[in-house]
Amino acid sequence: MFYDKTVLPNGMAVITERMDTVRSVAIGIWVAVGSRDEDFADAGMSHFLEHMMFKGTPTRSAADISQEFDRLGAELNAFTSKEYTCYYARVLDQHVPTAIEILSDMVVSSTLEPDAIVSERGVVLEEIARTEDAPDDRVHELFAQTLWPEHPLGRPVLGQRSTVGAFDRNQSMAFKTGHYSTGSTVVAAAGDVDHKALVELVKQHLTLPEGEGSRRVHAEPETESRLEVLRKDTEQAHICWGVQGLEACSDDRFALSVLDSTLGGGMSSRLFQEIREKKGLAYAVYSYHSLYQDTGGYTVYAGTRPGNMEEVVRLVQAEVEKVKQDGITAEELDRAKESMKGSLVLGLESTRNRMTRLGKAHVTGAPILSLDELVERVEAVTGDQVTELARQLFGGAQALAIIGPFDVAHVEHLLD
Numbered sequence: 001m002f003y004d005k006t007v008l009p010n011g012m013a014v015i016t017e018r019m020d021t022v023r024s025v026a027i028g029i030w031v032a033v034g035s036r037d038e039d040f041a042d043a044g045m046s047h048f049l050e051h052m053m054f055k056g057t058p059t060r061s062a063a064d065i066s067q068e069f070d071r072l073g074a075e076l077n078a079f080t081s082k083e084y085t086c087y088y089a090r091v092l093d094q095h096v097p098t099a100i101e102i103l104s105d106m107v108v109s110s111t112l113e114p115d116a117i118v119s120e121r122g123v124v125l126e127e128i129a130r131t132e133d134a135p136d137d138r139v140h141e142l143f144a145q146t147l148w149p150e151h152p153l154g155r156p157v158l159g160q161r162s163t164v165g166a167f168d169r170n171q172s173m174a175f176k177t178g179h180y181s182t183g184s185t186v187v188a189a190a191g192d193v194d195h196k197a198l199v200e201l202v203k204q205h206l207t208l209p210e211g212e213g214s215r216r217v218h219a220e221p222e223t224e225s226r227l228e229v230l231r232k233d234t235e236q237a238h239i240c241w242g243v244q245g246l247e248a249c250s251d252d253r254f255a256l257s258v259l260d261s262t263l264g265g266g267m268s269s270r271l272f273q274e275i276r277e278k279k280g281l282a283y284a285v286y287s288y289h290s291l292y293q294d295t296g297g298y299t300v301y302a303g304t305r306p307g308n309m310e311e312v313v314r315l316v317q318a319e320v321e322k323v324k325q326d327g328i329t330a331e332e333l334d335r336a337k338e339s340m341k342g343s344l345v346l347g348l349e350s351t352r353n354r355m356t357r358l359g360k361a362h363v364t365g366a367p368i369l370s371l372d373e374l375v376e377r378v379e380a381v382t383g384d385q386v387t388e389l390a391r392q393l394f395g396g397a398q399a400l401a402i403i404g405p406f407d408v409a410h411v412e413h414l415l416d
Contacts, residue, residue: 044159
């Protein structure tokens with residue numbers, strides 16, 4: 001096995017991958033909680049807590065935390081998604097003990113002081129405002145809400161103004177107590193790291209309350225064709241078209257990556273060539289897929305002048321229909337595979353990417369595959385598999401989200 005894994009008696013896991021050719025280590029504390037695990041009153045709390053963990057502990061101020069990592073010449077950051085939260089650092093191998101001690105202090109002992117909560121509420125509200133002022137970002141949130149209007153995956157990670165603006169210390173402490181426990185936490189590390197030594201450091205410093213794993217309720221969302229339009233006087237129309245996709249452990253996820261690469265994954269993709277290169281209708285046009293524990297999404301984005309919006313939507317639908325009916329060519333299949341293999345190899349030269357792969361897989365329950373296994377899975381994809389998957393994904397309900405100077409009545413025919 002290319003990685004080492006230890007599950008402590010309290011249920012917490014430690015996973016490491018040693019890279020003998022580097023002198024750095026990327027370390028992440030992963031907690032299996034994200035925006036999909038929040039009640040309506042807590043919408044945005046996972047992300048808000050991520051911010052608050054940097055605001056100080058009984059032994060360190062927020063400035064102390066930043067200064068200690070700056071002194072080490074280290075990287076310190078965090079991120080929140082729909083299904084997990086991660087606090088990570090990238091340090092020289094000799095500074096691993098210090099990094100683990102500080103990260104653990106942040107996650108275990110954050111004081112969540114009322115004054116800091118008030119201040120950080122303002123910061124997150126500004127973050128929400130920034131997203132609302134960036135329609136090319138906002139449209140992706142609108143698309144998720146359109147695709148999954150009754151499912152927790154449709155909620156924005158940042159939360160709502162009304163909920164974030166009301167967060168207080170009691171609510172923050174209650175959410176942390178309910179979700180930050182040993183059974184829902186994994187420490188992942190990659191680089192010049194000694195597994196046994198890291199396990200001992202985690203035992204010593206990461207003293208979270210004992211508890212079982214995530215309490216997440218799994219339910220595949222119901223889907224039907226939906227359209228949402230956010231009227232805004234923008235210079236461009238921002239479009240997200242898509243369908244429900246695959247769950248993270250699906251055997252078809254490699255075929256999906258090939259399909260995604262061919263349809264809108266790069267400058268040689270069909271959508272880029274047709275919409276940008278041939279017709280000059282957009283600067284940005286691309287596709288991407290999202291994999292979650294019980295479902296997924298497939299999305300095409302394009303930004304175009306309002307007068308070209310309908311033509312762009314129809315071109316997207318036409319290219320999707322061509323793939324569904326005729327599949328992809330042998331040349332496209334080979335190009336997509338080679339591109340994916342190159343991206344895998346180059347990406348896994350990064351300690352942070354390798355750490356992320358380990359931590360994300362553990363908290364979502366996905367298998368951890370070696371580079372050779374990943375390449376084998378990519379090589380095994382056939383054109384027939386891609387065609388069958390395209391017919392499966394694109395044969396049913398579709399969702400369309402648009403931000404621009406339009407009313408719903410003027411665009412509702414686009415899903416006919």
